[in-house]
Amino acid sequence: MSGPVIRPRLLDSTHGSSVQGREGGLFGIVLISIYTSSGNDYHAVIHFQTGRIVTIAIDIRNLSFTYEERQVLHDINLQVHEGDFLGIVGPNGSGKSTLLKLILGLLRPGEGSITLFGEDSLSFTQRHRIGYIAQRASSVNLGFPATVSEIVASGLLSRQHFLGRLKPVHKESIQAAIRMVGLAPHSDQMLGKLSGGQQQRVFIARALVSEPELMIFDEPTAGVDGESMERFYQLLEDLHCHHGKTMILVSHDIGVITTRVNKVACLNRELYFHGDNLDFIAQQESILDRAYRHSVQVISHGH
Numbered sequence: 001m002s003g004p005v006i007r008p009r010l011l012d013s014t015h016g017s018s019v020q021g022r023e024g025g026l027f028g029i030v031l032i033s034i035y036t037s038s039g040n041d042y043h044a045v046i047h048f049q050t051g052r053i054v055t056i057a058i059d060i061r062n063l064s065f066t067y068e069e070r071q072v073l074h075d076i077n078l079q080v081h082e083g084d085f086l087g088i089v090g091p092n093g094s095g096k097s098t099l100l101k102l103i104l105g106l107l108r109p110g111e112g113s114i115t116l117f118g119e120d121s122l123s124f125t126q127r128h129r130i131g132y133i134a135q136r137a138s139s140v141n142l143g144f145p146a147t148v149s150e151i152v153a154s155g156l157l158s159r160q161h162f163l164g165r166l167k168p169v170h171k172e173s174i175q176a177a178i179r180m181v182g183l184a185p186h187s188d189q190m191l192g193k194l195s196g197g198q199q200q201r202v203f204i205a206r207a208l209v210s211e212p213e214l215m216i217f218d219e220p221t222a223g224v225d226g227e228s229m230e231r232f233y234q235l236l237e238d239l240h241c242h243h244g245k246t247m248i249l250v251s252h253d254i255g256v257i258t259t260r261v262n263k264v265a266c267l268n269r270e271l272y273f274h275g276d277n278l279d280f281i282a283q284q285e286s287i288l289d290r291a292y293r294h295s296v297q298v299i300s301h302g303h
């Protein structure tokens with residue numbers, strides 16, 4: 001039998017890593033901790049079926065958060081594994097965006113901790129590993145006079161590149177990101193001339209250009225028409241299945257959550273469910289009933 005595949009960034013021999021194992025017993029997974037001489041403590045899981053070691057991209061432990069005097073997140077424990085496509089669902093005001101802001105290091109946890117690829121979220125320095133796509137309408141001024149290529153190029157700023165000094169390799173990355181989202185014929189067009197669905201894909205290309213491993217989408221289809229939405233979800237599936245991206249998608253649309261993602265988290269201040277989408281579907285009624293406190297209105301578009 002061939003041994004587990006160990007990804008180089010997980011076990012960096014220059015750090016003199018060692019691996020300790022502990023049987024988890026759940027779903028044929030062994031939890032391991034990898035201690036490095038640099039002091040990082042990476043957590044990972046070994047999947048017996050595939051023999052792969054999978055990094056825990058996000059590790060949220062005992063997280064609580066309060067705005068002024070109002071607690072909006074209480075004792076959240078959640079792990080996102082490399083390769084997950086996690087859908088986060090919950091009613092209005094249930095803390096979904098707040099959770100994303102905490103993951104992105106924009107807010108400080110009141111209690112508990114968030115670890116991104118083994119580093120504390122507040123001191124995380126490898127921002128290019130995470131792509132964030134906000135709600136389209138609120139993210140930029142759509143009248144801003146810039147072409148698709150220029151908007152996508154701005155995604156390289158997080159890696160300290162400057163537009164005037166783009167090297168051929170960066171220009172190729174920009175065009176590759178534009179091709180990936182199917183907008184090659186529009187690369188020189190002004191953003192404001194594109195449809196809502198196309199504009200959304202420009203923002204995805206902007207996030208893709210720094211080659212993130214983890215992509216986070218906050219209500220990405222708000223204001224996007226049905227046909228564009230279908231194309232948009234096909235793109236997400238492609239990024240997940242064929243480009244190996246780890247994905248988090250916040251959506252009110254429970255129909256999308258259950259059919260497009262492979263993991264679901266149901267949030268309303270507390271975490272009411274976290275697990276496989278098929279398990280969520282099987283228990284959906286009782287989970288939503290508890291989480292939405294009997295005021296549930298399930299929006300399903302039957303994708």
Ligand SMILES: Nc1ncnc2c1ncn2[C@@H]1O[C@H](COP(=O)(O)OP(=O)(O)OP(=O)(O)O)[C@@H](O)[C@H]1O
Binds near residue numbers: 092094098
């Ligand atoms: N900066 C802030 N200061 C005070 N309260 C806030 C702030 N931001 C959000 N809140 C409150 O915290 C709660 C959670 O908000 P959050 O935006 O995280 O929820 P959400 O689940 O993303 O909601 P929606 O689905 O409507 O976007 C809400 O009651 C909101 O009014």
